[in-house]
Amino acid sequence: MPPTSTELPVAVFDSGVGGLTVLHECLVSLPHEDYLYLGDTARFPYGDRSPRELLAFARELAGILLDEGTKLLVVACNSATAAALPALREELEGRVPLIGVVRPESRLAAAATRSGRVGLIATPATVASGAYERALADASGGRAELHAVASAELAPMIQNGGEVDERTVECVERACAPLRGARVDTVILGCTHYPLVRPVLQRTLGREVEIVSSGEAIAAEVERELDAAGLSAPTDRRGDYRFLASGDPEAFRRLGTRFLQLPIAGVRHVEVVPAGPVPAATGAAA
Amino acid sequence: MPPTSTELPVAVFDSGVGGLTVLHECLVSLPHEDYLYLGDTARFPYGDRSPRELLAFARELAGILLDEGTKLLVVACNSATAAALPALREELEGRVPLIGVVRPESRLAAAATRSGRVGLIATPATVASGAYERALADASGGRAELHAVASAELAPMIQNGGEVDERTVECVERACAPLRGARVDTVILGCTHYPLVRPVLQRTLGREVEIVSSGEAIAAEVERELDAAGLSAPTDRRGDYRFLASGDPEAFRRLGTRFLQLPIAGVRHVEVVPAGPVPAATGAAA
Numbered sequence: 001m002p003p004t005s006t007e008l009p010v011a012v013f014d015s016g017v018g019g020l021t022v023l024h025e026c027l028v029s030l031p032h033e034d035y036l037y038l039g040d041t042a043r044f045p046y047g048d049r050s051p052r053e054l055l056a057f058a059r060e061l062a063g064i065l066l067d068e069g070t071k072l073l074v075v076a077c078n079s080a081t082a083a084a085l086p087a088l089r090e091e092l093e094g095r096v097p098l099i100g101v102v103r104p105e106s107r108l109a110a111a112a113t114r115s116g117r118v119g120l121i122a123t124p125a126t127v128a129s130g131a132y133e134r135a136l137a138d139a140s141g142g143r144a145e146l147h148a149v150a151s152a153e154l155a156p157m158i159q160n161g162g163e164v165d166e167r168t169v170e171c172v173e174r175a176c177a178p179l180r181g182a183r184v185d186t187v188i189l190g191c192t193h194y195p196l197v198r199p200v201l202q203r204t205l206g207r208e209v210e211i212v213s214s215g216e217a218i219a220a221e222v223e224r225e226l227d228a229a230g231l232s233a234p235t236d237r238r239g240d241y242r243f244l245a246s247g248d249p250e251a252f253r254r255l256g257t258r259f260l261q262l263p264i265a266g267v268r269h270v271e272v273v274p275a276g277p278v279p280a281a282t283g284a285a286a
Numbered sequence: 287m288p289p290t291s292t293e294l295p296v297a298v299f300d301s302g303v304g305g306l307t308v309l310h311e312c313l314v315s316l317p318h319e320d321y322l323y324l325g326d327t328a329r330f331p332y333g334d335r336s337p338r339e340l341l342a343f344a345r346e347l348a349g350i351l352l353d354e355g356t357k358l359l360v361v362a363c364n365s366a367t368a369a370a371l372p373a374l375r376e377e378l379e380g381r382v383p384l385i386g387v388v389r390p391e392s393r394l395a396a397a398a399t400r401s402g403r404v405g406l407i408a409t410p411a412t413v414a415s416g417a418y419e420r421a422l423a424d425a426s427g428g429r430a431e432l433h434a435v436a437s438a439e440l441a442p443m444i445q446n447g448g449e450v451d452e453r454t455v456e457c458v459e460r461a462c463a464p465l466r467g468a469r470v471d472t473v474i475l476g477c478t479h480y481p482l483v484r485p486v487l488q489r490t491l492g493r494e495v496e497i498v499s500s501g502e503a504i505a506a507e508v509e510r511e512l513d514a515a516g517l518s519a520p521t522d523r524r525g526d527y528r529f530l531a532s533g534d535p536e537a538f539r540r541l542g543t544r545f546l547q548l549p550i551a552g553v554r555h556v557e558v559v560p561a562g563p564v565p566a567a568t569g570a571a572a
Contacts, residue, residue, distance in 0.1 A: 024485055024489070027489050028488050028489050031492070163540075163543050163544065164543060164544070164549065165543075165549050166549050168547075168549075169548075169549060197547060199547040199548075200548075202314050203314050203317065203548075206317070207314050207505075219493075254449075257449050257450060257451075258449065258450070261450040261483060261486050262455075262485075262486070263450065263451050263454075263455060
């Protein structure tokens with residue numbers, strides 16, 4: 001007998017381990033749900049990919065997760081959300097609800113800013129999409145102004161998982177300098193990897209700048225969506241979690257355990273279509 | 287020419303690397319100050335030591351830092367604060383202002399609780415001191431009730447710096463179970479190591495429980511104290527930081543870099559009086 005819909009897991013996908021920051025917040029709010037996480041580590045980073053490629057990736061990953069069985073899909077990758085969410089939502093209409101990371105963050109930022117000057121740090125793909133400009137304009141009724149900084153380096157530096165060193169600090173300082181110059185009072189972390197260096201970011205931006213990341217807002221949206229669709233699991237159980245990775249499962253397990261602070265027993269490998277080279281000569285970002 | 291008082295660093299000491307969570311918050315709020323951090327890693331953990339021993343340790347460390355030169359002393363260790371702060375404050379009266387970690391947290395907890403049921407997780411030494419009961423009663427005007435849990439294992443587990451595994455999660459769950467049973471709505475992290483496993487704690491306690499840690503409150507108290515004493519450094523400079531450790535400098539550097547996410551170039555070794563064995567047969571806590 002196939003499981004009924006309420007018994008299916010919530011599925012989350014990302015280009016790597018960054019989306020675990022979103023999964024963590026879902027586990028805090030909804031510990032009774034089951035989760036299925038897919039990290040596309042074989043094709044990481046996403047940050048310099050074209051919108052067309054990102055849509056193809058997102059479609060493929062959504063397909064894998066639907067085959068595994070899921071009642072709700074979270075795109076926990078800002079580059080993929082910015083490039084693919086509207087098209088993907090249309091394609092999956094009536095099959096599974098879909099939640100992305102751009103809108104919830106923009107809402108939080110619009111609510112947090114007092115000066116109306118909001119900063120964004122994100123990958124080149126996310127910044128180029130203009131998705132945050134639109135979402136912030138929507139969320140603030142046109143009252144907030146976005147100052148966007150593209151960083152091709154920060155997400156890969158975090159995903160590599162090394163020690164925070166002078167290079168990391170310099171990279172963060174480079175990203176923050178124009179935002180300090182623009183005197184923003186709120187900064188959106190437009191990549192799910194960035195909360196993992198939040199201490200460095202907060203020191204560089206200072207106490208008076210509010211840092212907005214999407215995890216908690218997405219968890220709230222997942223809860224609302226499940227409730228609205230009558231798909232919530234009973235709250236008197238403890239959920240289960242499973243992990244899939246398109247790259248090396250052991251590397252994912254190690255990084256994931258550190259980033260999520262959640263013991264990850266096993267990671268199953270899944271095959272994806274190999275990615276072409278990143279178009280831009282400058283390299284890479286998530 | 288000796289430096290004038292405003293030019294001296296703020297000094298912070300702890301039993302190990304946990305106090306770096308406090309230093310981090312000071313760096314966020316007061317990046318223009320210089321800092322001198324001393325980790326007594328040779329005698330870590332403090333959690334099962336007697337009040338008499340802890341006072342002797344605190345006195346010795348304060349002496350080392352005063353010899354190095356400091357304009358303000360932060361005892362960033364809850365066990366040492368709980369056992370030694372009043373006596374140490376009296377001894378240093380007129381020489382250097384002293385800030386501990388118990389009162390600022392209790393104030394935050396009193397402000398945060400709605401039900402009046404406040405939890406505390408701390409080392410056996412801290413719990414046995416009754417310092418939080420008194421500080422919370424003071425801060426809440428007797429309206430808040432403290433539910434204290436002593437953990438001898440959690441701080442050493444964190445200080446060892448290994449991967450978060452089932453053992454860590456079980457240790458956190460054991461500590462949180464009585465607090466969930468008492469339906470507290472606020473939990474004080476009564477050890478500076480604990481913020482480093484905040485994700486695990488927040489998942490175990492759930493979204494509705496507010497977690498209070500001392501870093502930010504202490505940073506605010508440092509700022510107030512410096513202002514009041516006319517000891518603040520000019521705000522147009524960038525401060526410097528230096529590290530001392532009584533144990534292995536390289537181990538401190540490695541753990542510290544990870545915990546603080548701040549590159550630590552060099553750590554200087556300082557000698558302390560060797561500690562006797564921990565009195566309780568059960569072992570150890572920070």
